[in-house]
Amino acid sequence: MSTQTRKPLADSLAVHDQVYEAIRQALITGRIAPGVGVSLRSLAAELGVSPMPVRDAVRRLSAERALEINPTNKRLSVPSLTADRLDQLSQARLWIEPELAARAAPHADAALLKRLRELDAAVDDALRLGDVDAYMTANHDFHFALYARAEAEVLLAMAGGLWLQIGPFMRVVFGRVGADGLVADRHAEAMEALKTRDAEAARRAIAADLSEGMDKMRMAVEAGR
Numbered sequence: 120m121s122t123q124t125r126k127p128l129a130d131s132l133a134v135h136d137q138v139y140e141a142i143r144q145a146l147i148t149g150r151i152a153p154g155v156g157v158s159l160r161s162l163a164a165e166l167g168v169s170p171m172p173v174r175d176a177v178r179r180l181s182a183e184r185a186l187e188i189n190p191t192n193k194r195l196s197v198p199s200l201t202a203d204r205l206d207q208l209s210q211a212r213l214w215i216e217p218e219l220a221a222r223a224a225p226h227a228d229a230a231l232l233k234r235l236r237e238l239d240a241a242v243d244d245a246l247r248l249g250d251v252d253a254y255m256t257a258n259h260d261f262h263f264a265l266y267a268r269a270e271a272e273v274l275l276a277m278a279g280g281l282w283l284q285i286g287p288f289m290r291v292v293f294g295r296v297g298a299d300g301l302v303a304d305r306h307a308e309a310m311e312a313l314k315t316r317d318a319e320a321a322r323r324a325i326a327a328d329l330s331e332g333m334d335k336m337r338m339a340v341e342a343g344r
Contacts (some may be wrong), residue, residue: 134168139176141166146185146197147284148255149290156194185283197287202341204245208285209333211324215278216262220309220318220325222269227313234264235313239306255290261306265325285336292336304328 142162145151159177163170177195180186187198198204237259245254259282266275305328312320 124234135172135175138166138168139179140243141172142176143283144181146180146285148252149261149287150252151287152184153197153200153287153291156189156192156196158194158311161215162195173344180283183280185280193238198284200288202337203306204215205288205333205337208281209329209337212278212281212285212329212333215274216266216329217280217322217326219266219269219271219274219278219312219324222271222274222318223265223267224313224316224321226270227266227316231264231268232310232313235261235306236312239304239310242304258304259286265309279287288336289332292332305331316331 142151151157159170159173162177163173166173177186177188181188184198186195188195197212238257241257242254242261244250262282263275265280266278269275305324308324309321309328312318312324
């Protein structure tokens with residue numbers, strides 16, 4: 120795992136939340152690889168903190184089904200992605216994320232569109248350069264900049280939990296098919312819908328984006344059997 124932390128986290132009352140956010144971001148962007156065990160001690164050393172806040176963060180992430188703890192050696196790992204689990208995650212994303220996009224459309228403004236254009240350009244640059252970290256980060260940030268405008272906190276939290284579980288496997292797909300093998304995203308279509316605040320067009324664009332991406336993931340899971 121590489122959390123890309125350049126200095127120890129601050130020694131303050133917020134350190135537990137900082138550790139949680141650092142590990143959460145590593146999961147969302149796929150920097151904790153599926154099938155690779157990680158120890159609490161190594162995580163603590165990388166983040167520059169004692170094991171206690173790491174243990175607390177791991178408990179929270181285990182409750183969110185983003186990490187599993189091996190009862191024998193206490194090492195952490197990303198849960199395996201079976202075909203059934205992938206189907207459930209795909210269905211849940213298709214229920215929640217297009218709805219967030221539709222709810223966000225009436226609240227779209229020039230500032231949001233400007234931010235989304237910047238993030239989409241970062242996605243394109245990352246694909247062109249084959250930069251996995253930049254791609255994962257920009258793609259996540261695009262979606263959640265959009266979803267945050269939905270004013271739907273419950274749905275937004277659910278979407279965040281789903282990305283925690285799917286992030287490591289998105290990175291596997293990128294690694295297996297490469298930048299050239301990824302389907303074109305539907306971000307431009309989503310932004311066109313937002314310009315006219317067309318909720319149903321925004322819903323369709325994000326649903327298509329998710330469906331095509333999850334199809335690639337399903338192919339990668341089947342190829343890895």
